[in-house]
Amino acid sequence: MLGSLCSVSAQSGAIVSTDKDSTQDIQFRFQPQINSEPLKLGRSYYISGLEDSVSIEKLKFYIAELTLYNAEMTHVHISPATFLIDMEDSASLQRSCAIPKGVSYQKLSFSLGLDSAIQCSGAKGGELDPTRGMYWSWQSGYINLKLEGTSNSCPARNHLIQYHIGGFQSPYNTRQSLVFEYDHSPSILITMDLNKLLTEKNITENFQIMSPNQKAMDFAKNLPDLFRIGP
Amino acid sequence: MKSNLIVLLICAFTGLSFTSERVLYLLYPSHFPAPTYNLTDNPLLQESIDLGQMLFYDPILSKDYSISCASCHSPYNAFAHTDHDLSHGINDSIGTRNAPALFNLAWQTSFMWDGAVNHLDMQSLAPLSHPSEMGENIKDVVEKLSNTMRYRTAFYNAWADSLPTGERFLKSITQFQLTLISATAKYDRVMAGNDVLSPQEAMGYALFKDHCGSCHTEPLFSSYGFSKNGLPVDTTLDDYGRYRVTKNDEDSLLFKIPSLRNLSYTFPYMHDGRYLKLNEVLNHYNILEAGMIDDSALSRPMNLSSKDKVDLISFLMTLNDTAFVLNPQNKFPQSLQMRSKN
Numbered sequence: 001m002l003g004s005l006c007s008v009s010a011q012s013g014a015i016v017s018t019d020k021d022s023t024q025d026i027q028f029r030f031q032p033q034i035n036s037e038p039l040k041l042g043r044s045y046y047i048s049g050l051e052d053s054v055s056i057e058k059l060k061f062y063i064a065e066l067t068l069y070n071a072e073m074t075h076v077h078i079s080p081a082t083f084l085i086d087m088e089d090s091a092s093l094q095r096s097c098a099i100p101k102g103v104s105y106q107k108l109s110f111s112l113g114l115d116s117a118i119q120c121s122g123a124k125g126g127e128l129d130p131t132r133g134m135y136w137s138w139q140s141g142y143i144n145l146k147l148e149g150t151s152n153s154c155p156a157r158n159h160l161i162q163y164h165i166g167g168f169q170s171p172y173n174t175r176q177s178l179v180f181e182y183d184h185s186p187s188i189l190i191t192m193d194l195n196k197l198l199t200e201k202n203i204t205e206n207f208q209i210m211s212p213n214q215k216a217m218d219f220a221k222n223l224p225d226l227f228r229i230g231p
Numbered sequence: 232m233k234s235n236l237i238v239l240l241i242c243a244f245t246g247l248s249f250t251s252e253r254v255l256y257l258l259y260p261s262h263f264p265a266p267t268y269n270l271t272d273n274p275l276l277q278e279s280i281d282l283g284q285m286l287f288y289d290p291i292l293s294k295d296y297s298i299s300c301a302s303c304h305s306p307y308n309a310f311a312h313t314d315h316d317l318s319h320g321i322n323d324s325i326g327t328r329n330a331p332a333l334f335n336l337a338w339q340t341s342f343m344w345d346g347a348v349n350h351l352d353m354q355s356l357a358p359l360s361h362p363s364e365m366g367e368n369i370k371d372v373v374e375k376l377s378n379t380m381r382y383r384t385a386f387y388n389a390w391a392d393s394l395p396t397g398e399r400f401l402k403s404i405t406q407f408q409l410t411l412i413s414a415t416a417k418y419d420r421v422m423a424g425n426d427v428l429s430p431q432e433a434m435g436y437a438l439f440k441d442h443c444g445s446c447h448t449e450p451l452f453s454s455y456g457f458s459k460n461g462l463p464v465d466t467t468l469d470d471y472g473r474y475r476v477t478k479n480d481e482d483s484l485l486f487k488i489p490s491l492r493n494l495s496y497t498f499p500y501m502h503d504g505r506y507l508k509l510n511e512v513l514n515h516y517n518i519l520e521a522g523m524i525d526d527s528a529l530s531r532p533m534n535l536s537s538k539d540k541v542d543l544i545s546f547l548m549t550l551n552d553t554a555f556v557l558n559p560q561n562k563f564p565q566s567l568q569m570r571s572k573n
Contacts, residue, residue: 122352123352124398131396137368137369
């Protein structure tokens with residue numbers, strides 16, 4: 001159900017092609033890392049800045065509007081328009097798509113988190129189904145990013161670190177937009193450097209963020225900094 | 232088991248398809264505005280309405296199979312929870328708010344006393360997951376339904392696929408709730424020109440328009456917006472209403488304006504069920520001092536006499552929709568009464 005098989009969606013101002021010969025396949029791989037190694041859930045990592053170990057039990061986030069642009073800023077939307085990256089489902093990290101060939105794409109953009117149109121229009125299925133554990137129950141809204149783990153440095157009960165980052169209404173709109181240069185490669189590695197999150201402050205003070213508020217906003221604003229293209 | 236299989240086979244042969252003839256529409260009188268729920272995202276089908284009704288009445292939705300939606304929203308009370316000021320959930324736990332009546336939900340754009348829920352589809356997630364309401368979670372409920380033959384059949388009939396999903400589950404409950412339309416009170420007959428208000432009711436109507444109608448707007452008897460109505464905070468609950476959602480100081484003590492239809496069935500009143508009788512409600516409005524609430528019909532004292540109060544209440548009684556409350560179609564569904572082992 002997850003992974004592969006996506007198509008180019010037609011949009012005004014968009015590059016559209018239906019002809020098989022004029023398309024090329026492009027691959028996206030999302031790779032969360034700790035200490036420059038691919039993240040494995042449940043494994044303990046020593047974080048030197050923290051002088052303690054951390055293990056991540058859960059990492060899920062929504063990517064929306066993944067788009068490629070050429071120099072004229074004409075764009076190709078990669079569908080599905082939104083998808084859930086879930087470390088428990090390795091297929092979800094890898095997405096492929098056919099895009100029009102012979103176009104010199106130069107930029108790549110996506111947003112981390114969902115826009116308010118999705119958040120206000122009722123029940124959704126597939127990767128947006130509330131059974132995916134990314135919808136708050138007591139107040140309407142998706143969780144854009146969920147990260148849970150443990151560290152002895154975390155003063156919470158059972159040392160549990162819990163970030164449920166979401167909120168789509170001003171002043172707590174936590175969705176983030178990211179733009180990168182793109183080097184024409186048919187396979188794109190998008191690295192997420194978790195060390196930048198596992199700071200002393202986040203583990204010992206801000207270890208629990210569970211609703212749309214100022215703390216969630218501050219946390220979300222730092223998220224784009226975690227992502228880069230390439231290893 | 233066997234009969235269910237036969238049902239499935241027959242469906243396969245007749246090729247159950249979602250043709251437009253099967254799509255139903257909401258019926259409402261011409262003095263009502265158009266509903267705000269977007270039915271194109273969730274086209275009404277009898278089979279999904281039936282499934283939604285089954286779900287609404289089935290305690291399978293709670294952790295210990297003890298509480299259904301109807302436990303707190305009884306059809307005999309216009310789907311409110313009479314006798315209890317605060318709602319009662321699993322393990323006899325007591326909530327923090329009064330269960331509101333459910334009707335004309337197709338016209339509402341926000342839900343809960345503080346508007347925490349922005350779409351009817353998503354509302355069920357709140358009671359389902361609340362530890363003192365049903366104590367479940369949607370993933371496990373969908374799993375329970377997948378393991379129940381009668382639900383697999385019902386999902387197949389409704390969604391042309393026997394697999395329950397969160398989306399289908401939520402949309403089915405929505406469909407049943409959308410059909411709960413209260414539009415057959417005496418007031419509605421009067422609006423349609425088929426009845427007249429008595430002189431006393433007419434005097435009450437004039438008072439209503441003067442003092443109440445700006446918030447409890449006709450014909451739904453709520454603007455479904457938020458406002459203060461001058462109630463002091465119950466310090467045992469510390470409920471500041473809309474503020475909880477927006478964290479904006481200006482929203483402190485704003486609550487969603489409830490409809491005044493079916494008041495004879497929906498007591499006790501207010502978000503915390505603090506008033507048992509309409510007289511107490513009117514006394515509350517009547518003693519509000521000038522300036523306690525700015526910018527609203529409540530900023531000037533009402534000075535209602537005892538006769539005014541009786542007149543006003545007689546008008547409010549014309550909003551009781553007995554036909555809606557007694558409608559057997561909205562009650563405990565046959566499909567649950569006749570259910571076999573599975």
